Amino acid sequence: MKDQVAIVGASTTGFVAKNSARSQASFAAEASIDVIKKCGLTRDDIDGLCGSWPSAPVLQSVLGIPEITWSGNPVIPLVNHIATAAAAVYGGLCEVALVYHGAYRAAWNSGSALRDPFRRIATPGLTDPQPGPETMSGAVGYTGWASRYMYQYGVTREDLGLVAINSRSNAVGNSGAAMRDPLSMDDYLSAQMIREPLCLYDMDPAVDGADAFIVTTAERARDLALPPVLINAAVLGQVRHNEEDQTVSLRQNGQQVVIETLKAKSDFWIDDIDVYFPYDGFTPITLNWIDNAGWCKPGEAGAFLRQHWDEKSQRVLIDNRIPVNPHGGSLSEGATQASGHIREAVHQLQGLAGDRQVTDARRALITAGGFFFNSQGLTLHRM
Amino acid sequence: MTVDVSDDELVQRFPGEPITHDNAEHYRGRLRRELLLNRCGECGRWHAPPKPICPDCWSTRVSAEPVRGDGVIFMAMFLHRGPAAPGVDYRVPYPVVTVELVEQEGLRFTSTVIGADNDAIRIGTPVKLAWTERAGAPLPVFELRDQP
Numbered sequence: 001m002k003d004q005v006a007i008v009g010a011s012t013t014g015f016v017a018k019n020s021a022r023s024q025a026s027f028a029a030e031a032s033i034d035v036i037k038k039c040g041l042t043r044d045d046i047d048g049l050c051g052s053w054p055s056a057p058v059l060q061s062v063l064g065i066p067e068i069t070w071s072g073n074p075v076i077p078l079v080n081h082i083a084t085a086a087a088a089v090y091g092g093l094c095e096v097a098l099v100y101h102g103a104y105r106a107a108w109n110s111g112s113a114l115r116d117p118f119r120r121i122a123t124p125g126l127t128d129p130q131p132g133p134e135t136m137s138g139a140v141g142y143t144g145w146a147s148r149y150m151y152q153y154g155v156t157r158e159d160l161g162l163v164a165i166n167s168r169s170n171a172v173g174n175s176g177a178a179m180r181d182p183l184s185m186d187d188y189l190s191a192q193m194i195r196e197p198l199c200l201y202d203m204d205p206a207v208d209g210a211d212a213f214i215v216t217t218a219e220r221a222r223d224l225a226l227p228p229v230l231i232n233a234a235v236l237g238q239v240r241h242n243e244e245d246q247t248v249s250l251r252q253n254g255q256q257v258v259i260e261t262l263k264a265k266s267d268f269w270i271d272d273i274d275v276y277f278p279y280d281g282f283t284p285i286t287l288n289w290i291d292n293a294g295w296c297k298p299g300e301a302g303a304f305l306r307q308h309w310d311e312k313s314q315r316v317l318i319d320n321r322i323p324v325n326p327h328g329g330s331l332s333e334g335a336t337q338a339s340g341h342i343r344e345a346v347h348q349l350q351g352l353a354g355d356r357q358v359t360d361a362r363r364a365l366i367t368a369g370g371f372f373f374n375s376q377g378l379t380l381h382r383m
Numbered sequence: 384m385t386v387d388v389s390d391d392e393l394v395q396r397f398p399g400e401p402i403t404h405d406n407a408e409h410y411r412g413r414l415r416r417e418l419l420l421n422r423c424g425e426c427g428r429w430h431a432p433p434k435p436i437c438p439d440c441w442s443t444r445v446s447a448e449p450v451r452g453d454g455v456i457f458m459a460m461f462l463h464r465g466p467a468a469p470g471v472d473y474r475v476p477y478p479v480v481t482v483e484l485v486e487q488e489g490l491r492f493t494s495t496v497i498g499a500d501n502d503a504i505r506i507g508t509p510v511k512l513a514w515t516e517r518a519g520a521p522l523p524v525f526e527l528r529d530q531p
Contacts, residue, residue: 128399129398129399130399130466130467131399131400131401131466132399132466132468132471132517132522133462133465133466133468133471133477133479133495134479134493134494134495134522134524135479135493136458136479136481136493140460140462140479143460144458144459144460144479144481145458146460147458147459147460147506148457148458148506151506151507192463193461193463193476194463194464195460195461195462195463195464195465196460196461196462196463196476197460198460240438241489243431243432245458245481245491245492245493246431246432246489246491248489
């Protein structure tokens with residue numbers, strides 16, 4: 001499949017960390033219509049649909065797409081959707097796939113979302129009895145492993161804070177980001193603890209908004225309006241002990257599978273890339289990706305960030321060249337489940353990243369998701 | 384002591400817990416204040432969380448067996464907010480720990496720690512099993528092995 005399938009466009013609605021007076025389908029439709037038009041396509045051209053929320057039948061009906069021959073509803077994060085759609089295109093199940101992701105503040109995300117009656121209805125299982133707090137399952141698992149990271153490598157919360165500060169500094173110029181105020185280390189260290197050792201700024205905020213992409217064959221891509229971005233390699237890495245509290249170690253989980261697979265299957269690696277997108281739904285995930293990708297030795301991600309820190313812009317610039325999550329990542333855009341990382345990578349490689357454009361960006365690495373059952377990787381390059 | 388508890392009653396005693404055919408015996412064990420984890424009757428390996436077969440040798444001779452509950456804290460967090468639960472007050476950050484059990488390397492169980500200051504609840508600290516109650520149902524928890 002290498003270089004046989006392309007992402008030919010990416011659009012976003014931008015994201016807000018407050019309850020909009022809109023549905024998830026409304027955001028997904030807005031981003032979808034925008035990307036279809038920008039690619040020079042019409043809805044009649046779309047014969048594949050791939051997304052988690054809303055479901056493919058709902059979005060097809062909303063957009064009035066006459067007929068499709070394939071749809072998929074993969075599980076987040078979004079490398080799964082891109083990889084699945086690419087495989088469908090490569091396998092001939094469809095030719096032009098619309099990949100979409102509606103992020104939405106569910107009623108369990110925040111008190112204000114819970115007070116919104118429509119969001120209560122839109123959140124399944126809300127009134128079911130809930131288990132107690134004595135668990136590492138779900139998002140809390142990253143806090144447990146943050147404690148383990150700090151214990152094992154003898155580092156402090158300031159290493160996590162660098163990830164949060166880099167994100168905010170990058171987001172200042174991104175009008176689509178939910179959080180755009182600069183953050184200092186003092187702000188970070190004095191922030192409200194949520195799940196100690198993680199504070200408010202270690203976690204991506206719940207947002208409303210959507211991203212959408214068009215995935216098609218490299219051949220068809222040549223005839224479309226925007227510069228094609230080729231999928232060089234994609235991987236969803238997973239190991240046997242994938243439950244949050246049974247994961248063997250920081251060095252034996254899905255992330256190692258992702259890295260080793262990408263190194264084996266990609267035509268380029270970290271020395272060759274122009275922009276890097278490590279997932280940052282929680283700050284410890286980012287440190288682990290930097291360690292595991294081989295930018296530095298295990299446990300040295302914080303030291304690596306300090307070494308490549310640009311004081312003037314208060315952000316990371318690896319070798320004075322490679323920005324890390326230049327759109328602000330999930331910590332600042334909001335919980336996009338990596339649709340934001342992929343969208344920004346596409347824009348950078350298309351030369352459409354505006355003020356954030358990395359000069360002559362040709363290759364991007366995305367390491368998405370966490371380390372239990374959702375480690376993912378994607379290498380993209382300009383045709 | 385044998386406790387004959389129907390599936391319906393089991394679900395009622397543990398509201399919100401994701402009880403299945405694979406972990407029901409674990410919850411029945413809680414009612415007897417026994418911490419049960421699944422173990423293979425052929426190769427002897429322990430598995431957590433409970434699984435319908437042995438993931439090592441694929442034997443179906445898997446049963447819920449008691450563990451001692453001795454172990455060492457592997458991960459530790461302190462919740463300043465969290466899901467509502469009877470008897471849990473997040474004004475004092477609520478500890479949640481994953482404990483690596485002595486029975487087998489990598490075999491872990493997650494719960495809280497009682498009877499200790501949060502400052503003393505640290506990764507690497509030895510713990511032992513204890514029991515408390517949540518809404519009238521026994522809850523397996525840990526306490527520090529060497530109380531100061």
